[in-house]
Amino acid sequence: MSRNVVRGKTIADWQEQVPLLKDIQATKEVFWINPNKENFQTASEKATFSKKDVDEADARLARFAAYLAAEFPETRPTNGIIESPITEISNMKTYLEETYHETIKGNLWLKRDDLLPIAGTIKARGAIYEVLKHAEDLALEHGLLTSIEENYAVFASEKFRAFFSNYKITVSTTGNLGISVGVVGAKLGFEVIVHMSVEAKQWKKDYLRSQGVVVIEHASDFTKAVTKGRQESDLDPMSYFVDDEHSEDLFLGYTVAANRLKGQLKEKNILVDADHPLFVYLPCGIGGSPGGITFGLKQIYGDNVHCFFAEPTHVPSMLVGLLTGEYDGVTVKDFGLDGLTVADGLAVPRTSGFVAKVLEDFFSGSYTIDDHQTYELLSTLIDQEEIYLEPAALAGVPGSVRLFQSAAGKKYLQDHHLADKMDQATHIAWATGGSMVPKEDMDLFYQQGQKTEKVV
Numbered sequence: 001m002s003r004n005v006v007r008g009k010t011i012a013d014w015q016e017q018v019p020l021l022k023d024i025q026a027t028k029e030v031f032w033i034n035p036n037k038e039n040f041q042t043a044s045e046k047a048t049f050s051k052k053d054v055d056e057a058d059a060r061l062a063r064f065a066a067y068l069a070a071e072f073p074e075t076r077p078t079n080g081i082i083e084s085p086i087t088e089i090s091n092m093k094t095y096l097e098e099t100y101h102e103t104i105k106g107n108l109w110l111k112r113d114d115l116l117p118i119a120g121t122i123k124a125r126g127a128i129y130e131v132l133k134h135a136e137d138l139a140l141e142h143g144l145l146t147s148i149e150e151n152y153a154v155f156a157s158e159k160f161r162a163f164f165s166n167y168k169i170t171v172s173t174t175g176n177l178g179i180s181v182g183v184v185g186a187k188l189g190f191e192v193i194v195h196m197s198v199e200a201k202q203w204k205k206d207y208l209r210s211q212g213v214v215v216i217e218h219a220s221d222f223t224k225a226v227t228k229g230r231q232e233s234d235l236d237p238m239s240y241f242v243d244d245e246h247s248e249d250l251f252l253g254y255t256v257a258a259n260r261l262k263g264q265l266k267e268k269n270i271l272v273d274a275d276h277p278l279f280v281y282l283p284c285g286i287g288g289s290p291g292g293i294t295f296g297l298k299q300i301y302g303d304n305v306h307c308f309f310a311e312p313t314h315v316p317s318m319l320v321g322l323l324t325g326e327y328d329g330v331t332v333k334d335f336g337l338d339g340l341t342v343a344d345g346l347a348v349p350r351t352s353g354f355v356a357k358v359l360e361d362f363f364s365g366s367y368t369i370d371d372h373q374t375y376e377l378l379s380t381l382i383d384q385e386e387i388y389l390e391p392a393a394l395a396g397v398p399g400s401v402r403l404f405q406s407a408a409g410k411k412y413l414q415d416h417h418l419a420d421k422m423d424q425a426t427h428i429a430w431a432t433g434g435s436m437v438p439k440e441d442m443d444l445f446y447q448q449g450q451k452t453e454k455v456v
Ligand SMILES: *Cc1c(COP(=O)(O)O)cnc(C)c1O
Pocket: 121, 122, 123, 176, 177, 283, 284, 285, 286, 287, 288, 289, 290, 345, 346, 348, 390, 392, 393, 432, 433
């Protein structure tokens, strides 16, 4: 295929069909409303998943709580449930308002997945769920477990570990997925093989090796590391591949976050209904985590929750997949973008086709964020709130400002009759990771952020 032809069309043809592509190719920050979003009723009828799937995943994690509490002491305060708190960030809100000369109507909260136990990133939701489900499937299939009513603390026994040591789990990753799969997989007794793409940070490789995980390094981007990992795993009948691009289990693991958030909002007396809309801003890589969480939230709040995805200007893979209507048939590199970003957790050049297709009916829109902005927000959040996030996790933070400030965002509020309800709105920026970043790396991010000029 010639460089200038993508899926049978020249770049000029694509730009004519999708004018926003020009700005995207110029790595400008954009804010886009998803024209294909359906109302919740219609979207649900079309969807291949339902609330029942979310609740089944929730119940499975509850079954494993006794095991997790036994093996991972950091989950004991939450009785073996992997969950993070929500924090109001009013200093940051004031800072954003002053810097961007824009009032953020409503309250601004941060969902602290940087504090998730076991792995300290949002991947702990989906990846640990998938590994646990695989272990449960094997245990049931081979009669180690006779029923799902048993006490799952037995998964910590020598007998179970010896059994799982006959099996392998393989995963390809930019880093964080490997950490979640690796730590829990190795603890259960599996041999875990992690294929790392070129973006993966050295400390993540070192950390995994220290946990007894086999790390294979690739000098290529994420897409190629996935192909390699999948091929090698497929050749080995004892190996199970955690497939970031196609895994429904990973997706369903993420959805459970919504049930938990519902409880937290209730506890804080935060109302969500037609007069009190909820806006959630989720960093998006391949799409599984923002997609799963959005799907779960929609099952609870229906049309009263509005979910926006945030991607780096150099790697807007979901945006490019949806704008072109080609989903996983295109990569950002097809459109001349280099795919490079400081937000390594989001450095995925091609979106997940299945997530993009399901979520197209549910999510409200997306925007892109420049790396300079990411650095600047990273150091500001430390100064204003003493919260230390990894770069990818900052992407959701400016979402509310962008909604109020952009023409597309304003139009969205008007079209949905929300403009006069925004004083009662709740905004949640989903902070997807941070607590595992070594201090030296965080210091460098902070210094970089302090040097960065404000991009207003
Ligand atoms: C993976 C990741 C995301 C995005 O999740 P996807 O499922 O790839 O869309 C966001 N933030 C961090 C820190 C991540 O590791």
